[in-house]
Amino acid sequence: MASTRAAPPIKLNNPSLWVTEGGFINGKFTKGTGTGTFDVINPGNGKVLGSLPEMTVADTKEAIQHAATALKSWRKTSEYERAAILQKIFQLQMDNAEDLAQIITAENGKPLADARGEISYGGSYFSWYAGEVVRNYGDVIPSLVKGVQNTTLKQPIGVCAIITPWNFPNAMVTRKLAAALAAGNTVVLKAPSETPYSALALAEILRQAGVPEGVFNVVLTENDTPAIGKELCENPTIHKLSFTGSTRVGKILMSQASGTLKKLSFELGGNAPFIVFDDADLDKAVAGAVACKFRSSGQTCVCGNRLLVQDGIYDQFAKKLVEAVKAFKVGQGAHDGITHGPLIHQAAVNKVQDHVDDAVAKGAKVLVGGKKMSVDGYFYEPTVLGDVQECAIDQEETFGPLAPLYRFKTEEEAIERANDTEVGLAGYFFTENIARVHRVSAALEVGMVGVNTGLISQAGVPFGGVKESGFGREGSKYGLQDWQQIKLVALGGL
Ligand SMILES: NC(=O)c1ccc[n+]([C@@H]2O[C@H](COP(=O)([O-])OP(=O)(O)OC[C@H]3O[C@@H](n4cnc5c(N)ncnc54)[C@H](O)[C@@H]3O)[C@@H](O)[C@H]2O)c1
Numbered sequence: 001m002a003s004t005r006a007a008p009p010i011k012l013n014n015p016s017l018w019v020t021e022g023g024f025i026n027g028k029f030t031k032g033t034g035t036g037t038f039d040v041i042n043p044g045n046g047k048v049l050g051s052l053p054e055m056t057v058a059d060t061k062e063a064i065q066h067a068a069t070a071l072k073s074w075r076k077t078s079e080y081e082r083a084a085i086l087q088k089i090f091q092l093q094m095d096n097a098e099d100l101a102q103i104i105t106a107e108n109g110k111p112l113a114d115a116r117g118e119i120s121y122g123g124s125y126f127s128w129y130a131g132e133v134v135r136n137y138g139d140v141i142p143s144l145v146k147g148v149q150n151t152t153l154k155q156p157i158g159v160c161a162i163i164t165p166w167n168f169p170n171a172m173v174t175r176k177l178a179a180a181l182a183a184g185n186t187v188v189l190k191a192p193s194e195t196p197y198s199a200l201a202l203a204e205i206l207r208q209a210g211v212p213e214g215v216f217n218v219v220l221t222e223n224d225t226p227a228i229g230k231e232l233c234e235n236p237t238i239h240k241l242s243f244t245g246s247t248r249v250g251k252i253l254m255s256q257a258s259g260t261l262k263k264l265s266f267e268l269g270g271n272a273p274f275i276v277f278d279d280a281d282l283d284k285a286v287a288g289a290v291a292c293k294f295r296s297s298g299q300t301c302v303c304g305n306r307l308l309v310q311d312g313i314y315d316q317f318a319k320k321l322v323e324a325v326k327a328f329k330v331g332q333g334a335h336d337g338i339t340h341g342p343l344i345h346q347a348a349v350n351k352v353q354d355h356v357d358d359a360v361a362k363g364a365k366v367l368v369g370g371k372k373m374s375v376d377g378y379f380y381e382p383t384v385l386g387d388v389q390e391c392a393i394d395q396e397e398t399f400g401p402l403a404p405l406y407r408f409k410t411e412e413e414a415i416e417r418a419n420d421t422e423v424g425l426a427g428y429f430f431t432e433n434i435a436r437v438h439r440v441s442a443a444l445e446v447g448m449v450g451v452n453t454g455l456i457s458q459a460g461v462p463f464g465g466v467k468e469s470g471f472g473r474e475g476s477k478y479g480l481q482d483w484q485q486i487k488l489v490a491l492g493g494l
Protein backbone atom coordinates (compact mmCIF):
# COMPACT_ATOMS: atom_id res chain seq x y z
CA MET A 1 0.00 0.00 0.00
CA ALA A 2 2.82 2.39 0.88
CA SER A 3 5.33 1.49 -1.89
CA THR A 4 5.04 4.67 -4.01
CA ARG A 5 4.95 7.06 -1.09
CA ALA A 6 7.48 9.68 -0.15
CA ALA A 7 9.19 8.96 3.17
CA PRO A 8 7.48 10.58 6.19
CA PRO A 9 9.14 13.83 7.34
CA ILE A 10 8.92 12.57 10.94
CA LYS A 11 10.15 9.31 12.46
CA LEU A 12 7.36 6.72 12.54
CA ASN A 13 7.50 3.06 13.55
CA ASN A 14 4.78 2.31 11.01
CA PRO A 15 5.39 4.55 7.97
CA SER A 16 2.20 3.27 6.29
CA LEU A 17 0.37 5.75 8.54
CA TRP A 18 1.88 8.67 6.65
CA VAL A 19 -0.37 8.77 3.60
CA THR A 20 0.74 10.95 0.70
CA GLU A 21 -1.38 9.85 -2.29
CA GLY A 22 -4.45 11.90 -1.40
CA GLY A 23 -7.94 11.15 -0.06
CA PHE A 24 -9.56 7.79 0.59
CA ILE A 25 -12.40 6.61 -1.63
CA ASN A 26 -13.86 3.12 -1.73
CA GLY A 27 -11.01 1.63 0.27
CA LYS A 28 -8.20 3.17 -1.79
CA PHE A 29 -6.02 6.20 -1.35
CA THR A 30 -6.43 8.44 -4.36
CA LYS A 31 -5.34 11.76 -5.75
CA GLY A 32 -8.80 12.29 -7.23
CA THR A 33 -9.45 14.37 -10.33
CA GLY A 34 -8.22 17.76 -9.17
CA THR A 35 -5.21 19.71 -10.28
CA GLY A 36 -2.81 21.24 -7.84
CA THR A 37 -1.93 20.58 -4.25
CA PHE A 38 -2.16 22.35 -0.91
CA ASP A 39 0.57 22.64 1.69
CA VAL A 40 0.30 21.44 5.26
CA ILE A 41 2.36 23.57 7.64
CA ASN A 42 3.99 22.57 10.92
CA PRO A 43 2.82 25.44 13.15
CA GLY A 44 5.74 24.82 15.50
CA ASN A 45 8.27 26.07 12.94
CA GLY A 46 6.19 27.49 10.08
CA LYS A 47 7.74 25.02 7.60
CA VAL A 48 5.90 22.95 5.00
CA LEU A 49 5.39 19.43 6.28
CA GLY A 50 4.01 18.07 3.04
CA SER A 51 1.61 18.70 0.19
CA LEU A 52 -1.56 16.83 -0.66
CA PRO A 53 -3.77 16.85 -3.76
CA GLU A 54 -6.70 19.21 -4.03
CA MET A 55 -9.77 17.08 -4.62
CA THR A 56 -12.97 18.16 -6.35
CA VAL A 57 -16.75 18.17 -6.16
CA ALA A 58 -16.67 15.30 -8.69
CA ASP A 59 -14.50 13.28 -6.29
CA THR A 60 -16.92 14.07 -3.47
CA LYS A 61 -19.85 12.83 -5.57
CA GLU A 62 -17.88 9.66 -6.29
CA ALA A 63 -17.18 9.13 -2.57
CA ILE A 64 -20.88 9.60 -1.82
CA GLN A 65 -21.85 7.04 -4.46
CA HIS A 66 -19.42 4.47 -3.03
CA ALA A 67 -20.73 5.17 0.46
CA ALA A 68 -24.27 4.55 -0.85
CA THR A 69 -23.24 1.24 -2.41
CA ALA A 70 -21.39 0.16 0.75
CA LEU A 71 -24.41 1.07 2.88
CA LYS A 72 -26.45 -1.76 1.33
CA SER A 73 -24.40 -4.42 3.07
CA TRP A 74 -22.94 -2.45 6.02
CA ARG A 75 -26.39 -1.60 7.38
CA LYS A 76 -27.22 -5.32 7.44
CA THR A 77 -24.23 -6.31 9.55
CA SER A 78 -25.19 -7.24 13.08
CA GLU A 79 -24.42 -5.04 16.07
CA TYR A 80 -21.99 -7.73 17.22
CA GLU A 81 -20.12 -7.69 13.90
CA ARG A 82 -19.82 -3.91 14.00
CA ALA A 83 -18.75 -3.99 17.66
CA ALA A 84 -15.95 -6.42 16.76
CA ILE A 85 -14.68 -4.11 14.01
CA LEU A 86 -14.85 -1.05 16.30
CA GLN A 87 -12.90 -2.94 18.93
CA LYS A 88 -10.28 -3.81 16.32
CA ILE A 89 -9.99 -0.15 15.27
CA PHE A 90 -9.56 0.79 18.94
CA GLN A 91 -6.82 -1.79 19.33
CA LEU A 92 -4.99 -0.62 16.20
CA GLN A 93 -5.25 2.99 17.30
CA MET A 94 -3.70 2.04 20.65
CA ASP A 95 -1.03 -0.17 19.02
CA ASN A 96 -0.05 2.80 16.82
CA ALA A 97 -0.60 5.45 19.49
CA GLU A 98 2.91 6.88 19.43
CA ASP A 99 2.95 7.31 15.64
CA LEU A 100 -0.53 8.83 15.59
CA ALA A 101 0.50 11.25 18.34
CA GLN A 102 3.64 12.23 16.42
CA ILE A 103 1.50 12.99 13.36
CA ILE A 104 -0.86 15.18 15.41
CA THR A 105 2.03 17.12 16.91
CA ALA A 106 3.66 17.63 13.52
CA GLU A 107 0.59 19.13 11.87
CA ASN A 108 -1.32 20.66 14.81
CA GLY A 109 1.61 21.68 17.02
CA LYS A 110 0.27 20.50 20.39
CA PRO A 111 2.83 19.03 22.82
CA LEU A 112 3.40 15.30 22.46
CA ALA A 113 1.94 14.59 25.91
CA ASP A 114 -1.31 16.24 24.81
CA ALA A 115 -1.24 14.45 21.46
CA ARG A 116 -0.81 11.10 23.24
CA GLY A 117 -3.76 12.03 25.45
CA GLU A 118 -5.81 12.84 22.35
CA ILE A 119 -5.08 9.42 20.87
CA SER A 120 -6.33 7.64 24.00
CA TYR A 121 -9.33 9.96 24.18
CA GLY A 122 -10.09 9.59 20.44
CA GLY A 123 -9.63 5.82 20.60
CA SER A 124 -11.95 5.53 23.59
CA TYR A 125 -14.94 6.41 21.38
CA PHE A 126 -14.40 3.19 19.40
CA SER A 127 -14.24 0.97 22.48
CA TRP A 128 -17.12 2.81 24.15
CA TYR A 129 -19.43 2.45 21.14
CA ALA A 130 -18.35 -1.16 20.63
CA GLY A 131 -19.82 -1.76 24.09
CA GLU A 132 -22.82 0.50 23.69
CA VAL A 133 -24.10 -0.77 20.36
CA VAL A 134 -24.71 -4.31 21.63
CA ARG A 135 -26.82 -2.87 24.46
CA ASN A 136 -28.84 -0.72 22.14
CA TYR A 137 -32.24 -2.05 23.18
CA GLY A 138 -35.55 -1.15 21.53
CA ASP A 139 -39.04 -0.62 22.97
CA VAL A 140 -42.29 -2.50 23.23
CA ILE A 141 -44.94 0.17 23.72
CA PRO A 142 -48.32 -0.48 25.35
CA SER A 143 -51.08 -0.30 22.77
CA LEU A 144 -54.32 1.61 23.14
CA VAL A 145 -55.83 -0.57 20.45
CA LYS A 146 -56.52 -4.24 21.14
CA GLY A 147 -54.69 -6.74 18.96
CA VAL A 148 -51.86 -4.35 18.07
CA GLN A 149 -48.27 -4.68 19.23
CA ASN A 150 -46.11 -1.55 19.01
CA THR A 151 -42.37 -1.98 18.76
CA THR A 152 -39.55 0.27 17.60
CA LEU A 153 -36.64 -0.43 15.31
CA LYS A 154 -33.47 1.63 15.54
CA GLN A 155 -32.05 1.89 12.06
CA PRO A 156 -29.11 3.71 10.51
CA ILE A 157 -29.74 7.08 8.89
CA GLY A 158 -27.82 6.15 5.74
CA VAL A 159 -24.94 7.93 4.04
CA CYS A 160 -23.66 10.64 6.35
CA ALA A 161 -21.25 13.55 5.90
CA ILE A 162 -18.78 14.66 8.55
CA ILE A 163 -16.85 17.96 8.61
CA THR A 164 -14.32 18.48 11.41
CA PRO A 165 -11.82 21.12 12.57
CA TRP A 166 -8.05 20.96 13.10
CA ASN A 167 -7.91 21.39 16.89
CA PHE A 168 -8.36 17.67 17.67
CA PRO A 169 -7.26 16.10 14.37
CA ASN A 170 -8.09 12.58 15.59
CA ALA A 171 -10.71 12.90 18.33
CA MET A 172 -13.08 15.28 16.54
CA VAL A 173 -13.36 12.65 13.78
CA THR A 174 -13.55 9.58 16.02
CA ARG A 175 -16.23 11.05 18.30
CA LYS A 176 -18.54 11.20 15.26
CA LEU A 177 -17.24 8.26 13.26
CA ALA A 178 -17.36 5.62 16.01
CA ALA A 179 -21.05 6.31 16.72
CA ALA A 180 -21.90 6.64 13.02
CA LEU A 181 -20.36 3.27 12.16
CA ALA A 182 -21.75 1.59 15.27
CA ALA A 183 -25.25 2.61 14.16
CA GLY A 184 -24.67 1.12 10.68
CA ASN A 185 -24.13 4.29 8.63
CA THR A 186 -21.52 4.93 5.98
CA VAL A 187 -19.50 8.12 5.99
CA VAL A 188 -17.82 10.74 3.81
CA LEU A 189 -15.44 12.94 5.81
CA LYS A 190 -14.17 16.30 4.60
CA ALA A 191 -10.94 16.57 6.55
CA PRO A 192 -9.58 19.93 7.73
CA SER A 193 -6.85 21.20 5.38
CA GLU A 194 -4.63 22.13 8.35
CA THR A 195 -4.51 18.55 9.73
CA PRO A 196 -5.33 16.08 6.94
CA TYR A 197 -2.54 13.61 7.74
CA SER A 198 -4.24 12.50 10.97
CA ALA A 199 -7.50 11.87 9.11
CA LEU A 200 -5.64 9.84 6.48
CA ALA A 201 -3.79 7.86 9.15
CA LEU A 202 -7.16 7.03 10.66
CA ALA A 203 -8.37 5.87 7.23
CA GLU A 204 -5.35 3.55 7.07
CA ILE A 205 -6.20 2.23 10.56
CA LEU A 206 -9.77 1.52 9.44
CA ARG A 207 -8.47 -0.18 6.29
CA GLN A 208 -6.18 -2.39 8.38
CA ALA A 209 -9.07 -3.15 10.74
CA GLY A 210 -11.05 -4.58 7.83
CA VAL A 211 -13.71 -1.89 7.49
CA PRO A 212 -15.29 -2.72 4.11
CA GLU A 213 -14.57 -0.56 1.06
CA GLY A 214 -16.76 2.52 0.79
CA VAL A 215 -17.88 2.51 4.43
CA PHE A 216 -15.48 5.34 5.28
CA ASN A 217 -14.24 7.87 2.72
CA VAL A 218 -12.10 10.99 3.07
CA VAL A 219 -12.01 13.97 0.73
CA LEU A 220 -9.34 16.64 0.93
CA THR A 221 -9.30 20.24 -0.14
CA GLU A 222 -8.17 23.66 0.90
CA ASN A 223 -9.29 25.87 -2.01
CA ASP A 224 -12.57 24.11 -2.76
CA THR A 225 -13.81 23.86 0.83
CA PRO A 226 -16.98 25.93 0.23
CA ALA A 227 -17.87 23.99 -2.97
CA ILE A 228 -17.28 20.56 -1.41
CA GLY A 229 -19.11 21.66 1.73
CA LYS A 230 -22.07 22.73 -0.44
CA GLU A 231 -22.11 19.37 -2.20
CA LEU A 232 -22.18 17.55 1.14
CA CYS A 233 -25.10 19.76 2.21
CA GLU A 234 -27.09 19.54 -1.01
CA ASN A 235 -26.47 16.01 -2.28
CA PRO A 236 -29.76 14.12 -1.80
CA THR A 237 -27.98 10.79 -1.19
CA ILE A 238 -26.63 12.15 2.11
CA HIS A 239 -29.16 12.06 4.94
CA LYS A 240 -27.18 13.52 7.80
CA LEU A 241 -24.45 16.12 8.18
CA SER A 242 -22.47 16.27 11.41
CA PHE A 243 -20.29 19.35 11.71
CA THR A 244 -17.82 20.58 14.30
CA GLY A 245 -16.45 24.06 13.78
CA SER A 246 -17.34 27.70 14.05
CA THR A 247 -20.84 29.07 14.50
CA ARG A 248 -20.27 31.21 11.39
CA VAL A 249 -19.72 28.19 9.14
CA GLY A 250 -22.46 26.23 10.94
CA LYS A 251 -24.98 28.85 9.83
CA ILE A 252 -23.86 28.58 6.19
CA LEU A 253 -24.14 24.79 6.27
CA MET A 254 -27.56 24.83 7.93
CA SER A 255 -28.95 27.08 5.26
CA GLN A 256 -27.38 24.99 2.46
CA ALA A 257 -28.77 21.76 3.96
CA SER A 258 -32.33 23.06 4.16
CA GLY A 259 -33.09 22.14 0.52
CA THR A 260 -32.79 18.43 1.31
CA LEU A 261 -33.92 18.66 4.97
CA LYS A 262 -30.94 16.69 6.20
CA LYS A 263 -30.66 15.70 9.82
CA LEU A 264 -28.01 17.97 11.34
CA SER A 265 -25.75 17.73 14.38
CA PHE A 266 -23.69 20.83 15.07
CA GLU A 267 -20.93 21.26 17.64
CA LEU A 268 -20.09 24.95 17.26
CA GLY A 269 -18.20 27.71 18.97
CA GLY A 270 -18.26 28.45 22.69
CA ASN A 271 -17.54 31.33 25.05
CA ALA A 272 -17.26 29.41 28.31
CA PRO A 273 -17.56 31.28 31.59
CA PHE A 274 -15.14 30.07 34.27
CA ILE A 275 -16.39 31.33 37.64
CA VAL A 276 -14.40 31.32 40.88
CA PHE A 277 -16.50 32.04 43.97
CA ASP A 278 -15.04 33.34 47.24
CA ASP A 279 -15.72 29.96 48.85
CA ALA A 280 -13.71 28.01 46.24
CA ASP A 281 -10.67 25.90 47.06
CA LEU A 282 -8.02 28.26 45.64
CA ASP A 283 -5.54 25.61 44.51
CA LYS A 284 -8.23 23.55 42.81
CA ALA A 285 -9.50 26.66 41.05
CA VAL A 286 -6.03 27.62 39.78
CA ALA A 287 -5.30 24.06 38.60
CA GLY A 288 -8.73 24.00 36.93
CA ALA A 289 -8.06 27.31 35.17
CA VAL A 290 -4.70 26.09 33.87
CA ALA A 291 -6.24 22.89 32.52
CA CYS A 292 -9.38 24.48 31.16
CA LYS A 293 -8.07 27.75 29.76
CA PHE A 294 -4.62 26.74 28.54
CA ARG A 295 -5.27 23.19 27.25
CA SER A 296 -4.03 23.08 23.63
CA SER A 297 -2.89 26.68 24.15
CA GLY A 298 -6.50 27.75 24.49
CA GLN A 299 -7.62 26.16 21.23
CA THR A 300 -10.50 23.99 22.40
CA CYS A 301 -14.14 24.87 22.06
CA VAL A 302 -14.66 24.16 25.78
CA CYS A 303 -11.77 26.33 27.02
CA GLY A 304 -12.80 28.93 29.59
CA ASN A 305 -12.99 32.18 27.64
CA ARG A 306 -14.00 34.59 30.42
CA LEU A 307 -12.66 34.05 33.95
CA LEU A 308 -15.11 35.65 36.39
CA VAL A 309 -13.55 35.89 39.85
CA GLN A 310 -15.32 37.06 43.01
CA ASP A 311 -13.91 40.09 44.82
CA GLY A 312 -12.84 38.28 48.01
CA ILE A 313 -10.61 35.72 46.27
CA TYR A 314 -9.65 37.77 43.20
CA ASP A 315 -6.17 38.95 44.26
CA GLN A 316 -5.01 35.56 45.54
CA PHE A 317 -6.38 33.78 42.46
CA ALA A 318 -4.74 36.26 40.08
CA LYS A 319 -1.37 35.95 41.86
CA LYS A 320 -1.39 32.12 41.85
CA LEU A 321 -2.59 31.89 38.24
CA VAL A 322 0.18 34.21 37.08
CA GLU A 323 2.76 32.09 38.96
CA ALA A 324 1.41 28.94 37.33
CA VAL A 325 1.46 30.50 33.85
CA LYS A 326 5.03 31.72 34.30
CA ALA A 327 6.06 28.09 34.84
CA PHE A 328 4.79 26.98 31.38
CA LYS A 329 7.41 25.78 28.92
CA VAL A 330 6.29 27.09 25.53
CA GLY A 331 7.83 25.69 22.35
CA GLN A 332 7.61 23.14 19.58
CA GLY A 333 5.34 20.31 20.66
CA ALA A 334 7.84 17.65 19.64
CA HIS A 335 10.58 18.98 21.92
CA ASP A 336 11.13 17.50 25.39
CA GLY A 337 9.50 19.15 28.36
CA ILE A 338 7.24 21.47 26.38
CA THR A 339 3.92 22.07 28.11
CA HIS A 340 2.33 24.49 25.64
CA GLY A 341 2.67 24.62 21.88
CA PRO A 342 1.97 27.09 19.09
CA LEU A 343 -1.31 28.32 17.66
CA ILE A 344 -2.49 26.86 14.38
CA HIS A 345 -1.62 29.80 12.10
CA GLN A 346 -0.74 33.49 11.99
CA ALA A 347 -4.39 34.58 11.86
CA ALA A 348 -4.95 32.85 15.22
CA VAL A 349 -1.97 34.72 16.72
CA ASN A 350 -3.30 38.01 15.36
CA LYS A 351 -6.72 37.36 16.90
CA VAL A 352 -5.20 36.94 20.37
CA GLN A 353 -3.24 40.16 19.91
CA ASP A 354 -6.43 41.98 18.81
CA HIS A 355 -8.26 40.77 21.92
CA VAL A 356 -5.39 41.82 24.20
CA ASP A 357 -5.10 45.25 22.56
CA ASP A 358 -8.84 45.84 22.74
CA ALA A 359 -9.07 44.80 26.41
CA VAL A 360 -6.04 46.90 27.39
CA ALA A 361 -7.43 49.93 25.54
CA LYS A 362 -10.55 49.52 27.67
CA GLY A 363 -8.66 49.40 30.98
CA ALA A 364 -7.34 45.84 31.45
CA LYS A 365 -3.83 45.30 32.88
CA VAL A 366 -1.34 42.78 31.49
CA LEU A 367 -0.33 40.55 34.44
CA VAL A 368 1.84 38.22 32.36
CA GLY A 369 2.47 37.75 28.62
CA GLY A 370 0.64 40.02 26.21
CA LYS A 371 2.89 39.70 23.15
CA LYS A 372 3.53 37.57 20.09
CA MET A 373 6.72 35.55 20.49
CA SER A 374 9.50 36.38 18.07
CA VAL A 375 10.42 32.83 17.11
CA ASP A 376 9.66 30.71 14.04
CA GLY A 377 6.16 29.25 14.02
CA TYR A 378 2.96 30.74 15.39
CA PHE A 379 3.49 31.46 19.06
CA TYR A 380 1.80 33.84 21.50
CA GLU A 381 2.90 34.28 25.10
CA PRO A 382 0.50 32.66 27.57
CA THR A 383 -1.26 35.72 28.92
CA VAL A 384 -3.28 36.76 31.94
CA LEU A 385 -5.12 40.09 31.92
CA GLY A 386 -6.42 41.63 35.15
CA ASP A 387 -9.39 43.91 35.84
CA VAL A 388 -10.92 43.34 32.43
CA GLN A 389 -13.85 45.63 31.61
CA GLU A 390 -16.45 45.38 28.84
CA CYS A 391 -14.54 44.41 25.68
CA ALA A 392 -14.57 42.19 22.56
CA ILE A 393 -13.79 38.99 24.55
CA ASP A 394 -17.20 39.29 26.23
CA GLN A 395 -18.82 38.13 23.00
CA GLU A 396 -15.98 36.51 20.98
CA GLU A 397 -14.11 33.28 21.55
CA THR A 398 -10.37 34.06 21.64
CA PHE A 399 -9.28 30.49 20.83
CA GLY A 400 -5.82 31.22 22.19
CA PRO A 401 -3.73 31.36 25.40
CA LEU A 402 -5.39 34.41 26.94
CA ALA A 403 -7.01 34.35 30.39
CA PRO A 404 -8.96 37.55 31.02
CA LEU A 405 -9.93 38.06 34.69
CA TYR A 406 -13.20 39.89 35.38
CA ARG A 407 -14.14 40.88 38.96
CA PHE A 408 -17.66 40.32 40.26
CA LYS A 409 -19.44 40.80 43.59
CA THR A 410 -22.52 38.56 43.80
CA GLU A 411 -23.65 35.15 42.56
CA GLU A 412 -26.53 36.77 40.65
CA GLU A 413 -24.13 39.09 38.85
CA ALA A 414 -21.83 36.17 37.94
CA ILE A 415 -24.71 34.15 36.48
CA GLU A 416 -26.06 37.09 34.55
CA ARG A 417 -22.66 37.86 33.03
CA ALA A 418 -21.95 34.17 32.35
CA ASN A 419 -25.19 33.85 30.38
CA ASP A 420 -24.82 37.14 28.53
CA THR A 421 -23.70 35.53 25.26
CA GLU A 422 -25.37 34.04 22.18
CA VAL A 423 -23.50 30.75 22.62
CA GLY A 424 -23.68 28.13 25.36
CA LEU A 425 -21.30 25.18 25.09
CA ALA A 426 -19.50 24.68 28.41
CA GLY A 427 -19.37 26.54 31.72
CA TYR A 428 -17.28 25.98 34.85
CA PHE A 429 -17.41 27.13 38.43
CA PHE A 430 -15.53 26.54 41.66
CA THR A 431 -17.20 26.56 45.06
CA GLU A 432 -17.24 24.41 48.19
CA ASN A 433 -20.88 25.29 48.91
CA ILE A 434 -23.18 22.40 48.01
CA ALA A 435 -26.34 24.47 47.64
CA ARG A 436 -24.52 26.80 45.27
CA VAL A 437 -23.33 23.78 43.26
CA HIS A 438 -26.94 22.88 42.49
CA ARG A 439 -28.19 26.46 41.99
CA VAL A 440 -25.46 27.55 39.63
CA SER A 441 -25.39 24.26 37.68
CA ALA A 442 -29.08 24.72 36.92
CA ALA A 443 -28.77 28.42 36.10
CA LEU A 444 -25.93 28.33 33.56
CA GLU A 445 -27.22 28.38 29.95
CA VAL A 446 -24.79 25.79 28.57
CA GLY A 447 -24.81 22.15 27.46
CA MET A 448 -22.02 21.06 29.85
CA VAL A 449 -21.01 22.21 33.33
CA GLY A 450 -17.75 21.47 35.13
CA VAL A 451 -17.96 21.99 38.91
CA ASN A 452 -14.59 22.11 40.67
CA THR A 453 -12.96 20.68 37.55
CA GLY A 454 -11.63 22.21 34.36
CA LEU A 455 -11.87 19.02 32.31
CA ILE A 456 -15.23 17.47 31.37
CA SER A 457 -14.79 15.39 28.22
CA GLN A 458 -15.06 11.59 28.19
CA ALA A 459 -16.56 9.12 25.70
CA GLY A 460 -19.40 8.15 28.04
CA VAL A 461 -20.83 11.63 28.61
CA PRO A 462 -23.02 13.75 26.30
CA PHE A 463 -20.98 16.48 24.61
CA GLY A 464 -22.79 19.40 23.02
CA GLY A 465 -24.18 22.87 23.42
CA VAL A 466 -27.25 25.07 23.53
CA LYS A 467 -28.12 28.40 21.91
CA GLU A 468 -25.74 29.16 19.01
CA SER A 469 -23.28 26.49 20.15
CA GLY A 470 -25.36 24.00 18.19
CA PHE A 471 -27.52 20.96 18.77
CA GLY A 472 -27.22 17.22 18.98
CA ARG A 473 -25.00 15.30 21.40
CA GLU A 474 -21.83 13.32 20.78
CA GLY A 475 -20.47 10.57 22.99
CA SER A 476 -22.68 8.65 25.45
CA LYS A 477 -25.90 6.76 24.71
CA TYR A 478 -27.39 10.00 23.32
CA GLY A 479 -24.60 10.19 20.77
CA LEU A 480 -25.62 6.83 19.32
CA GLN A 481 -29.26 7.92 19.04
CA ASP A 482 -28.15 10.92 17.01
CA TRP A 483 -27.01 8.52 14.26
CA GLN A 484 -30.19 6.43 14.22
CA GLN A 485 -33.76 6.64 12.92
CA ILE A 486 -36.51 5.34 15.17
CA LYS A 487 -39.11 3.40 13.22
CA LEU A 488 -42.43 2.33 14.72
CA VAL A 489 -43.69 -1.11 13.76
CA ALA A 490 -47.36 -1.46 14.69
CA LEU A 491 -48.26 -5.14 14.22
CA GLY A 492 -52.01 -5.55 14.00
CA GLY A 493 -54.40 -8.50 13.88
CA LEU A 494 -52.98 -10.29 16.91
N1 LIG B 1 -18.41 22.41 19.80
C1 LIG B 1 -17.38 21.65 19.50
O1 LIG B 1 -17.35 20.46 19.78
C2 LIG B 1 -16.19 22.24 18.80
C3 LIG B 1 -15.01 21.48 18.74
C4 LIG B 1 -13.90 22.02 18.11
C5 LIG B 1 -13.97 23.28 17.56
N2 LIG B 1 -15.12 23.98 17.63
C6 LIG B 1 -15.18 25.33 17.08
O2 LIG B 1 -14.49 25.40 15.83
C7 LIG B 1 -13.91 26.68 15.67
C8 LIG B 1 -12.43 26.55 15.34
O3 LIG B 1 -12.24 25.79 14.23
P1 LIG B 1 -12.12 26.44 12.76
O4 LIG B 1 -11.71 27.85 12.83
O5 LIG B 1 -11.30 25.53 11.95
O6 LIG B 1 -13.63 26.40 12.33
P2 LIG B 1 -14.22 26.49 10.88
O7 LIG B 1 -15.69 26.53 11.04
O8 LIG B 1 -13.58 27.56 10.08
O9 LIG B 1 -13.77 25.12 10.19
C9 LIG B 1 -14.22 23.86 10.64
C10 LIG B 1 -14.30 22.92 9.44
O10 LIG B 1 -15.22 23.46 8.50
C11 LIG B 1 -14.60 23.57 7.23
N3 LIG B 1 -15.21 24.70 6.53
C12 LIG B 1 -14.89 26.00 6.58
N4 LIG B 1 -15.71 26.70 5.74
C13 LIG B 1 -16.56 25.82 5.19
C14 LIG B 1 -17.64 25.92 4.25
N5 LIG B 1 -18.01 27.07 3.73
N6 LIG B 1 -18.29 24.78 3.89
C15 LIG B 1 -17.93 23.60 4.41
N7 LIG B 1 -16.92 23.43 5.30
C16 LIG B 1 -16.25 24.54 5.69
C17 LIG B 1 -13.13 23.73 7.53
O11 LIG B 1 -12.36 23.37 6.41
C18 LIG B 1 -12.99 22.75 8.68
O12 LIG B 1 -12.92 21.44 8.18
C19 LIG B 1 -14.11 27.38 17.00
O13 LIG B 1 -15.21 28.25 16.92
C20 LIG B 1 -14.43 26.24 17.95
O14 LIG B 1 -15.14 26.59 19.09
C21 LIG B 1 -16.22 23.49 18.23
Ligand SMILES: O=CCCC(=O)O
Pocket (backbone or CB within 6 Å): 167, 168, 299, 300, 301, 302, 457
Ligand atom coordinates in the same frame (compact mmCIF):
# COMPACT_ATOMS: atom_id res chain seq x y z
O1 LIG C 1 -12.52 21.47 20.98
C1 LIG C 1 -13.46 20.81 21.25
C2 LIG C 1 -13.48 19.46 21.83
C3 LIG C 1 -12.73 19.39 23.08
C4 LIG C 1 -13.04 18.14 23.85
O2 LIG C 1 -13.55 17.16 23.30
O3 LIG C 1 -12.78 18.16 25.04
